[in-house]
Amino acid sequence: xxxxxxxxxxxxxxxxxxxxxxxxxxxxxxxxxxxxxxxxxxxxxxxxxxxxxxxxxxxxxxxxxxxxxxxxxxxxxxxxxxxxxxxxxxxxxxxxxxxxxxxxxxxxxxxxxxxxxxxxxxxxxxxxxxxxxxxxxxxxxxxxxxxxxxxxxxxxxxxxxxxxxxxxxxxxxxxxxxxxxxxxxxxxxxxxxxxxxxxxxxxxxxxxxxxxxxxxxxxxxxxxxxxxxxxxxxxxxxxxxxxxxxxxxxxxxxxxxxxxxxxxxxxxxxxxxxxxxxxxxxxxxxxxxxxxxxxxxxxxxxxxxxxxxxxxxxxxxxxxxxxxxxxxxxxxxxxx
Numbered sequence: 502x503x504x505x506x507x508x509x510x511x512x513x514x515x516x517x518x519x520x521x522x523x524x525x526x527x528x529x530x531x532x533x534x535x536x537x538x539x540x541x542x543x544x545x546x547x548x549x550x551x552x553x554x555x556x557x558x559x560x561x562x563x564x565x566x567x568x569x570x571x572x573x574x575x576x577x578x579x580x581x582x583x584x585x586x587x588x589x590x591x592x593x594x595x596x597x598x599x600x601x602x603x604x605x606x607x608x609x610x611x612x613x614x615x616x617x618x619x620x621x622x623x624x625x626x627x628x629x630x631x632x633x634x635x636x637x638x639x640x641x642x643x644x645x646x647x648x649x650x651x652x653x654x655x656x657x658x659x660x661x662x663x664x665x666x667x668x669x670x671x672x673x674x675x676x677x678x679x680x681x682x683x684x685x686x687x688x689x690x691x692x693x694x695x696x697x698x699x700x701x702x703x704x705x706x707x708x709x710x711x712x713x714x715x716x717x718x719x720x721x722x723x724x725x726x727x728x729x730x731x732x733x734x735x736x737x738x739x740x741x742x743x744x745x746x747x748x749x750x751x752x753x754x755x756x757x758x759x760x761x762x763x764x765x766x767x768x769x770x771x772x773x774x775x776x777x778x779x780x781x782x783x784x785x786x787x788x789x790x791x792x793x794x795x796x797x798x799x800x801x802x803x804x805x806x807x808x809x810x811x812x813x814x815x816x817x818x819x820x821x822x823x824x825x826x827x828x829x830x831x832x833x834x835x836x837x
Contacts (some may be wrong), residue, residue, distance in 0.1 A: 553820065554699060560612060564806040568610040568693050568721065568799045570640075571714055573602035573615070574688035575722025575745070577647055581681035582737055583726075584674055591738065593654050593723070594729030596677060600651035603644060632697050636690040643687050646680035649673065674714040688718035695809065701819055702766035702812035703805070706756045713752035717783075717798045719745025724786055724794025742794055745785040749801065750780060761822055766812040767804070775804035 557563075580595025624641065628634035653673035692714040696707030701711065719741050726738030753776065757764045767776055779800035786794030812818040 531710040542750060553635075553816045554701075556810050556813040557698075557700065559806075560697050561803075562609045562613045564803040565799075566606050566613065567802040567806070568717075569602045569606035569609065569715070570691060571688045571718030571798065572721045572725065573599045573606060573647065573796075574643075574684040575718040575720075575741075576725060577603060577643075577650075577677065577680040578684040578719070579722045579726050579738060580650070580739060581677050582728070583678055583730075583734070586736040586737070588730070588737070591726055591730040591734045592677075594726055596647075596651045596654045598722070598725045598729065599647050599680065603647055607640070607644075632690060632694040636694055639683060639686050639690055643680055646676040646678075646683070650677035650680060679686060684718075688715045695805070698809075700809040700813055701822065702763055702808040704760065705761070705763045705822065709752045709756045709759075712748055713756070713801070714751075716745045717746030717801045720749055720783055720786065720794045721745075721798030724791035724798070727791030727794070738791075742787045746783050746794075749783060753780065756782075761825065762815075762818050763812070763822075766808040766818065770807075770811055772811055773809035775800050775807060779804055828829070 576595045576599035578595075580592050580599060583589075585590035611815065623637045625640055626634065650673050653669045653676070655819060656669065687710040692710035693707075695703040696710050698704060723738045723742035726733050726826055727742065730738065753767075756767055768770060781796045782793040782797030782800065784797075785793070786797055
């Protein structure tokens with residue numbers, strides 16, 4: 502997953518060509534000497550109707566990576582709670598599911614990067630101003646705890662009578678708790694990463710996307726727990742499913758009610774169909790079925806991804822918000 506995609510491009514690849522001029526025109530706008538213009542406000546346009554932004558080059562691996570990373574984070578959190586409350590089957594499902602999802606997430610990220618060594622290169626620096634760099638180090642810090650807890654679940658329990666097994670088992674709880682502590686930032690950092698691009702549907706929803714992603718992560722982990730654990734131990738998963746579903750649906754509604762054109766990217770076309778299917782499955786899963794929660798969470802990530810791509814293809818999503826911000830800034834200067 503590379504930073505820098507979604508940068509404004511003109512018809513010849515020059516950054517910034519095709520953007521709205523720095524000063525708005527039309528009724529209410531001021532000229533170079535502060536006088537008001539009587540000319541009608543022109544409609545937005547781009548060169549030959551071409552997109553102002555270059556669409557992201559990411560493929561299906563990225564929305565799948567967003568889903569599996571969230572699933573791993575939510576599973577680690579659920580497993581830690583199950584460990585502290587004496588629910589071994591739910592703990593085992595969370596630990597093993599979390600490691601499996603983490604392995605899939607890492608593989609998908611490396612596949613998108615194209616060459617495995619690129620992931621290694623990202624570990625050469627730590628750059629707090631870069632969401633990609635911060636996210637990489639969150640993933641690196643999260644991985645050992647998740648892996649150790651899962652390995653202990655697989656190997657240590659049958660060997661508790663032997664000293665190596667007892668040592669590994671004693672390390673399992675601290676390792677699981679360390680993974681759970683890093684689970685919320687792991688679930689949310691991908692939302693921050695998307696919102697820091699120039700893609701309108703992601704950038705303008707930067708306040709809601711972290712809540713949408715963390716709610717979706719909680720819902721997907723709950724679905725896995727409800728499928729893998731017996732009903733007697735699944736009550737924490739059911740409660741977390743309700744919490745995650747509420748957070749996800751509320752965040753989605755806030756995005757849809759934002760002013761401007763951003764909601765149309767999420768509610769129309771393929772993204773709209775994916776979002777409606779995701780919400781229906783998530784609501785159904787919160788009431789009855791774990792598999793529906795997993796499917797709903799996956800579709801939610803694909804819906805967000807599709808909405809972002811769609812918003813780069815429509816020049817209105819770039820030009821109209823720019824003009825609205827210019828008008829708002831001009832109005833602020835005119836106020837006493």
